[in-house]
Amino acid sequence: MNETRSQPLLDTEFWSVTVLLTVISALLMWGVVIFPIDAWLPEASTVSKDIDFIYRFMAFFSVPILVYVNGYIVYFMWRYHVAKGEDRTATGSDIHDHPGLEAAWTIVPSILMLILGVLSYVVLPKYYLASAASVATIEGIGHTFFFEFRYPGLAQPVDNDLHLPVGKQVTIDLTSSEPDIRNAVIHSFWVPEFRVKQDMIPGMIVPIHITPARIGTFRIICTEFCGVGHSDMVGKVVVESQSDFDNWFKSEQHMQSNGATQAPISIAGGDAAAGGQKFAAKCTTCHGTGAFAERKVGPGLGNLFHDPDHPTLVTGKPANADDVADIIEHGFSGDLGTMPNMQVNQLTPKDVANLVAYLESLHK
Amino acid sequence: MTISELQREASHAHIHPPPQGFVSRYVISFDHKVIAVQYFITSGLFFVLAGLLAEMIRAQLMQPHNTLLSAQTFSEAYSVHGSAMVWLVIIPVLTGGFGNLAMPLMIGARDVAFPWLNMFSFWLFPPAGILVFLSFLYGAPQAGWTEYPPVSLHTPGTALWCAGIFLIGVSSTITGINFMVTIIKMRAPGMTWTRMPLFVWATLVTAFLSAIATANLSAALAALFIEKIFHVPFYDPANGGSPVLWQHVFWFYSHPAVYIMILPAFGIVSEVLPTFVRRPIFGYRAIAYSSVAIGLVSFMVWAHHMFTSGLAQWVQLPFMILTMAVGIPTGIKIFSWVATLWRGRIRLSTPLLFVIGFLSCFTFGGITGVMLASVPADIHEHATYFVIAHLHYVLFGGSIFGIFAGLYYWWPKMTGRLLDERLGKIHFWVMFLAFNATFLPMHWLGLLGMQRRVAFYDNQFEGTNLLPMVAHTNVFVSISAFVLGLSMLIFAYNALRSATRGQVAGPNPWGARTLEWMTSSPPPYYNFAEIPLVLHGPYDYGKPLPYANISQDLATEPVD
Numbered sequence: 001m002n003e004t005r006s007q008p009l010l011d012t013e014f015w016s017v018t019v020l021l022t023v024i025s026a027l028l029m030w031g032v033v034i035f036p037i038d039a040w041l042p043e044a045s046t047v048s049k050d051i052d053f054i055y056r057f058m059a060f061f062s063v064p065i066l067v068y069v070n071g072y073i074v075y076f077m078w079r080y081h082v083a084k085g086e087d088r089t090a091t092g093s094d095i096h097d098h099p100g101l102e103a104a105w106t107i108v109p110s111i112l113m114l115i116l117g118v119l120s121y122v123v124l125p126k127y128y129l130a131s132a133a134s135v136a137t138i139e140g141i142g143h144t145f146f147f148e149f150r151y152p153g154l155a156q157p158v159d160n161d162l163h164l165p166v167g168k169q170v171t172i173d174l175t176s177s178e179p180d181i182r183n184a185v186i187h188s189f190w191v192p193e194f195r196v197k198q199d200m201i202p203g204m205i206v207p208i209h210i211t212p213a214r215i216g217t218f219r220i221i222c223t224e225f226c227g228v229g230h231s232d233m234v235g236k237v238v239v240e241s242q243s244d245f246d247n248w249f250k251s252e253q254h255m256q257s258n259g260a261t262q263a264p265i266s267i268a269g270g271d272a273a274a275g276g277q278k279f280a281a282k283c284t285t286c287h288g289t290g291a292f293a294e295r296k297v298g299p300g301l302g303n304l305f306h307d308p309d310h311p312t313l314v315t316g317k318p319a320n321a322d323d324v325a326d327i328i329e330h331g332f333s334g335d336l337g338t339m340p341n342m343q344v345n346q347l348t349p350k351d352v353a354n355l356v357a358y359l360e361s362l363h364k
Numbered sequence: 365m366t367i368s369e370l371q372r373e374a375s376h377a378h379i380h381p382p383p384q385g386f387v388s389r390y391v392i393s394f395d396h397k398v399i400a401v402q403y404f405i406t407s408g409l410f411f412v413l414a415g416l417l418a419e420m421i422r423a424q425l426m427q428p429h430n431t432l433l434s435a436q437t438f439s440e441a442y443s444v445h446g447s448a449m450v451w452l453v454i455i456p457v458l459t460g461g462f463g464n465l466a467m468p469l470m471i472g473a474r475d476v477a478f479p480w481l482n483m484f485s486f487w488l489f490p491p492a493g494i495l496v497f498l499s500f501l502y503g504a505p506q507a508g509w510t511e512y513p514p515v516s517l518h519t520p521g522t523a524l525w526c527a528g529i530f531l532i533g534v535s536s537t538i539t540g541i542n543f544m545v546t547i548i549k550m551r552a553p554g555m556t557w558t559r560m561p562l563f564v565w566a567t568l569v570t571a572f573l574s575a576i577a578t579a580n581l582s583a584a585l586a587a588l589f590i591e592k593i594f595h596v597p598f599y600d601p602a603n604g605g606s607p608v609l610w611q612h613v614f615w616f617y618s619h620p621a622v623y624i625m626i627l628p629a630f631g632i633v634s635e636v637l638p639t640f641v642r643r644p645i646f647g648y649r650a651i652a653y654s655s656v657a658i659g660l661v662s663f664m665v666w667a668h669h670m671f672t673s674g675l676a677q678w679v680q681l682p683f684m685i686l687t688m689a690v691g692i693p694t695g696i697k698i699f700s701w702v703a704t705l706w707r708g709r710i711r712l713s714t715p716l717l718f719v720i721g722f723l724s725c726f727t728f729g730g731i732t733g734v735m736l737a738s739v740p741a742d743i744h745e746h747a748t749y750f751v752i753a754h755l756h757y758v759l760f761g762g763s764i765f766g767i768f769a770g771l772y773y774w775w776p777k778m779t780g781r782l783l784d785e786r787l788g789k790i791h792f793w794v795m796f797l798a799f800n801a802t803f804l805p806m807h808w809l810g811l812l813g814m815q816r817r818v819a820f821y822d823n824q825f826e827g828t829n830l831l832p833m834v835a836h837t838n839v840f841v842s843i844s845a846f847v848l849g850l851s852m853l854i855f856a857y858n859a860l861r862s863a864t865r866g867q868v869a870g871p872n873p874w875g876a877r878t879l880e881w882m883t884s885s886p887p888p889y890y891n892f893a894e895i896p897l898v899l900h901g902p903y904d905y906g907k908p909l910p911y912a913n914i915s916q917d918l919a920t921e922p923v924d
Contacts, residue, residue: 073720090642223815
């Protein structure tokens, strides 16, 4: 209707806008190329760099799509809008389609997707496929709400504290379990700096293979909702030189074999106020300060020392200060549930004494 | 068929009188237009409740270790927020609401194929929603809208949640079958497949998805319910079940459901665009057939939600490739819509603004969708705020913007009165800016290490230098989310105001060409005095109307 056939369909203004959008795209694509991913989130495993390359590739080609789509929307809206006072019933171009253009915007994205698919396919095995190169296989077990790691050569597991030698491939067999399997839920093992994530599923063992590339301490985060303590289910992975790792391993072996002869924690003279603060920071995820029946994950502890209905602790021992301290120190694991030990909860002996003092001060 | 044959066929149609009495007219109504309004009102109430839950979530995350909500209450809030927005707002509004309101009118029918079933599927909906919200009294679900067992089996409210979602699922299945039959059998004479409005194409594909996929959800929910109540092990590994089984059956429904939630919005965009750009939609066939392609492929991509669930690599590969393939027909649609703007005569009315907002946000959500399809990238992003950002760009930036475009567009058809343009534009700009301010920074939070479903986030940034930046970003996001919530009040005021002060619309206020505008606003009980004849496709702006048997005084000029 309104086509003036003497004018070309795509005029100088259109091409000027296209050039402008292309320049904006190019600048942003350059930004994608030089963006320092490593400075924001260290590339701490060998696969991190490969995965970040895929990110760069995706962002690089997403930029022109976003710039052209949004740019042309804004330009067309400005160029072709009907101003006040103009004929509001007039109609625009009657061009219905353009086979060449439509073929182009089908084929070009298809090719980009294909390349992305091939890239992903090449990177994937580095993370998943077992190779003979692993120096050790560690068992990683998710619990409510902490990570347990079992090393070959260590009699006792270490909780929330994974030590790995730099530059060596290790295999971690991931699963989830509880002393009573009915309580087991799905967790997930995520180390953002490694770009590695794998669900820990009860009844399934899934091995992953990691080669840490950088010395440092990183986070292990549970990313699958596992219950009321999910937010606090965070561990750490320490990547260290082979000699540091060996030292840690030896001291761990030494500590475990001498565990029985360690001096008992003195619980006398705890500070109830400091204990109350520690309780709010570390314990309230699972315990309230109400009556026994006001359960969260574990029972309410308001009457712990003064409850005629529950004169004994979950360990079967009487509710006295020494035995309460014993549970805080060593955790608990049994039919009634699981509670992490003082290392997992990052408590010092002084904290344990303060907590006992605080719990003694409560009286419902 | 010649025109005279078509006219002979159409003359067999006859008009039933409208029912008398309040209950049969407005409560137990068989009229698709009344049922549509019932869906809108019910979903509107659930939208307010689910929106308030969202604001509770954002209030809690204002501080890294906030004591406003307990971890349990926080989990209940996001679980019911997600469930309600998906099943009680977006799906019912787009299918039960817009499908009922517009589809029968657009194909020139007097009602859907099975009006009694239509009434029945609506009345399954309010009890379903009430059950989901009642679960708060018993300890609502905490594992998110996906309710992965075994952890979901540990919350008592899961049983009520299952029952509620089961009911809405049955409702959705029935509506799907009803709409399939209606569109296939009841189009006005002369309305061939390629003369069908694009919203009807979208509704047809959605109907197939609802009817086929939702049955899987019902089965999965029934099993979860039986396991919860009678301890028959389907999903709990302690008794020999498989937790990954739930993920498969759940996503076998819930991935097609993503397209149930977006295809009708695509349809709304395809209607609003040509009306306000006043030119034929660019690539009608490409847009129509790409909906079918998306519908087909949507059944073969479900395991892309499970790339960290221990699938074998050879299983991941086809799901990755097929997921990327969904991007191709989606891209075709977006590029066709942008090309429709080219050389139009664009009237910048509120429905068009929401469509533009849709295009901008949905393109972004589509691109992050491709980023989630690549398995190595997904492994890093899975279950983080990157996913939260992506899904809100698709479901809020896509579906909700589409819903508001449709509301502003069809409001005069539904009520006979226009919404205020000035308030509509303010609503759009506040909502558009607040939406992007809320969800754009979440991509960044997720990539840096903030996982989803956490009430506290101080722990996971301890030992990094990121916590202050993450905390400030969360404050910014929360404030934006409050503004986003407040923007809905502008719409609420506009809607109430239009009842008394809205401009009377007339049959065709926008000068559109599809059949729903060829009858009065609101349409009479029987929709059309005579069933119209369709001679051409609906989008040839500038040419004479492609219908016979419609009263000529209805083809009025736009009033805006």
